[in-house]
Amino acid sequence: MPELPEVETIVRELNSADIIGKKISLAEVLWPRTIASLTPTQFASKIKGQTITAIKRRAKFIHFILSDYSLIVHLRMTGKFLFHPTTHERVRLTLNDGRLLSYDDQRKFGKFYLTPNPEDVFGKLGIEPLSEDFTLKAFSSLLQKSRLQIKAFLLNQQFIVGVGNIYADEALWNAFVHPLRRACDLTPKETAALFHAIPQVLQKGIQHQGTTLGNLHANYFSINGNRGGNQYQLNVFRREKEPCPRCGTTIIKTKAASRGTHLCPKCQVEGL
DNA sequence: GCCCTTTCCTGGAAGC
DNA sequence: TGCTTCCAGGAAAGGG
Numbered sequence: 001m002p003e004l005p006e007v008e009t010i011v012r013e014l015n016s017a018d019i020i021g022k023k024i025s026l027a028e029v030l031w032p033r034t035i036a037s038l039t040p041t042q043f044a045s046k047i048k049g050q051t052i053t054a055i056k057r058r059a060k061f062i063h064f065i066l067s068d069y070s071l072i073v074h075l076r077m078t079g080k081f082l083f084h085p086t087t088h089e090r091v092r093l094t095l096n097d098g099r100l101l102s103y104d105d106q107r108k109f110g111k112f113y114l115t116p117n118p119e120d121v122f123g124k125l126g127i128e129p130l131s132e133d134f135t136l137k138a139f140s141s142l143l144q145k146s147r148l149q150i151k152a153f154l155l156n157q158q159f160i161v162g163v164g165n166i167y168a169d170e171a172l173w174n175a176f177v178h179p180l181r182r183a184c185d186l187t188p189k190e191t192a193a194l195f196h197a198i199p200q201v202l203q204k205g206i207q208h209q210g211t212t213l214g215n216l217h218a219n220y221f222s223i224n225g226n227r228g229g230n231q232y233q234l235n236v237f238r239r240e241k242e243p244c245p246r247c248g249t250t251i252i253k254t255k256a257a258s259r260g261t262h263l264c265p266k267c268q269v270e271g272l
Numbered sequence: 273g274c275c276c277t278t279t280c281c282t283g284g285a286a287g288c
Numbered sequence: 289t290g291c292t293t294c295c296a297g298g299a300a301a302g303g304g
Contacts, residue, residue, distance in 0.1 A: 001296090001297065001298075003298095033280090060298080074298080074299085075298095076297085076298055076299080077281085077282095077296080077297060077298070078281090078282085088282090105281095106281085106282060106283080107280090107281045107282050107283085107296095107297090108280080108281050108282080109280070109281065109282095109297085109298070109299090111299095146274095147274080147275080148274090148275070148276095152275085152276085155297095155298080155299090156299095157298085157299075164297080164298070165296095165297065165298085257276090258276085258277070258278090258297085259296090259297065259298095260295085260296070260297080
């Protein structure tokens with residue numbers, strides 16, 4: 001599932017794919033519900049003739065800055081961009097150099113937003129964890145105000161953006177914090193450890209070009225069809241029944257925030 | 273207003 | 289073997 005490192009990798013590849021300055025000459029919507037707020041006809045009509053002037057990442061969104069609009073895409077679980085027609089194609093953009101930019105999404109959770117004002121989509125998002133805005137002071141302040149379980153807190157994009165199920169489990173393991181602890185109950189030591197662990201696991205993910213889980217129907221491929229390499233770097237995620245790399249205790253899988261959650265029961269203690 | 277649960281989706285895996 | 293049920297999860301919506 002594309003989280004911050006996977007989306008960042010895709011944005012970097014899109015930027016090296018020579019599409020900046022290209023025009024969208026045709027848009028075809030094959031699954032109408034992929035388009036948020038607009039009908040497929042309105043979407044196709046508005047985007048036709050728009051020039052792609054820049055491509056950026058905000059949270060887990062891909063932000064295509066067009067001449068008059070922002071095309072903002074969330075890949076959710078299985079969304080991917082490829083330069084050829086695909087099995088689960090939901091939107092097809094034809095560029096004026098003849099290339100197809102195909103949006104493939106097996107489980108149809110992904111969304112396209114086309115708006116002149118990106119704040120319509122980005123308005124409620126929290127702090128970018130790899131930016132200068134992410135300070136220990138700001139992080140502590142957010143934690144202290146929330147009674148959410150820390151895993152739910154990390155997954156909630158209104159506080160910190162870009163962290164999903166994989167990187168939440170990894171960051172919590174790194175910081176010796178149990179996923180069911182309340183955010184406001186974390187000690188200063190745990191807060192500092194988690195503050196450092198979040199950018200660390202995300203940077204490692206980017207360095208290895210994302211996490212690709214599964215084989216035939218893997219959930220993440222880059223725009224060039226490459227698998228990521230970060231799945232070999234994970235310490236707890238989808239490693240239940242394996243020994244903890246730190247202490248050797250068997251990693252367990254449980255539920256937190258209604259999500260499969262992996263942890264070391266010795267390193268990460270629920271009650272303090 | 274906060275927090276938790278349900279919903280959207282497909283297809284592989286598990287269960288019978 | 290073949291059918292049915294379960295499970296995976298990001299984020300919006302709904303309910304307590």
